[in-house]
Amino acid sequence: MSGKPPIDRTAIEQRLRSRGLRMPDEDLEPFAELVAMLDAAAEAVRAPLPVAAEPANVLMLPRTS
């Protein structure tokens, strides 16, 4: 027993189909783990931020002229 909850194959296959993607069966489990990690990351970045935090600042930073 790995202790990991089983993946919802139907759900992950549905998500893949929605983007026109296909993946070999053996890829599904590790792929679902990656997607779960990114889902959690997306949740984390949605937390409130100061109004002044604009993505444009990122694009300007590396330039000094």
Place this chain on the structure above:
Amino acid sequence: MSALHDLSLAKLSRRIASRALSPVDLLESCIARIKALDGGLNSVLLLLEERAMAEARAAEAEIAAGNYRGPLHGIPIGLKDIYETAGIRTTAHSAVLRDHVPAEDATTVRLLREAGAVIPAKLATWEFAIGGTSFDLPWPPARNPWDRRLDPTGSSSGSAVAVAAGMLPGAMGSDTGGSIRNPASWCGIAGHKPTYGLVSRKGVLPLSWSLDHAGPMAWTAEDCALMMGVLAGHDPEDPASAQVPVPDFAGAIAEGRRHGLSGLRIGVVRHFFERDVPCTPPVLAAMEDSILAMRELGAELRDVTLPAYGDYAAPGNIIARAESWAVHDAWLTEDASRYGSYGRRRLASGAFITASDYLHAQRRRAVLIARTLEAMEGLDAIVFPTARGTAEPMGVDTVGPNGPPAFFARVFNLAGGPALSVCNGFSPEGLPVGLQIAGRPFADHLVLRIGDAVERALGTRMRRPVLEEVTA
């Protein structure tokens, strides 16, 4: 007298400049070593023996005629196989681009050629600089020269391996989430991720536009400084290229050799390696040795607090995966089976990130950059380990969701400032450990100066991997 393959790029360069060494002899030595050793290391995807020999002969003739171009003249430099080369196959180590022959050189390749460098090889990489150490690609993965059972990690795996094994004095890598610094650490070499915008990415196959950096990998920080002297500068063909004065990298190294690190203020990000991601004993011991050495060299050191290392992970992963999906979506939806398993999974995982999440990640990135720079206020550089431990067995997944992060790289891909990895020690098993030195944007010269001083103080550049000839 040391064998040529034990000498740093800088030492070889000085011999060529004084005409004590012929570029042809140097190239012959590199090619002989590649042929003898690379059968067991797999760092070279394409050996350009005839072309390179013509380039070395031309360099030799020019230098003999008194037309020495500078420190890279006649020096063999390998290219990670995501650097486009005119008329030469550029595959990204992938079946997808197996037959891709670009019409033009990448800007950095052009600059290297104009500086008189010789290009003898295209080098192994993780597939499209993301795919992991894979055994289902058209070419095998590179192996760590300190122990062939171990992983060099990536993605600039071939570049790190070729340099560490003394097969090439320098190589080009790329760094989106540590892909220069991480293999530099596990292979015991120096790797420099320049400030975002300082080195052109035009003609380097993209992975994640706002995180990608092109940069040098070599035996020493001084070698990287010499390469930066050729590579840095504005490129109107790279939309992210900065128009800023280019620092005197070699001058900064010379300054450090005259004055040590006196006058420099260096922050130690102790919470990264003691609390956020606790490191292994050899890494912790090498950190303390490095801190002591920097202090003895005259630097003023103090602990500094950045946002927790984990805070950088979520925006870093969202931005990296969303941008790499944008690069690869057409190919993946057309036929994902052409990718290796690692590459396919990692690239396709970005397919479900929404525009809103991407923008929130960029907003969070802006806040993290501000906090990082604020923490560095009054400091010339900050230091922390490159990796949590030493090299792990071939194929171990260091990017996946399981376990603590293996590397401390993401911070400066997000923040854009320079970050260098140098070898600062060895484990009891003889495996190299890396120190990361990061600076404020465009202070690459200071970072390289500190790296050079640390390498020399700790004496880590006297030790090379012991290699036996392997032909298969």
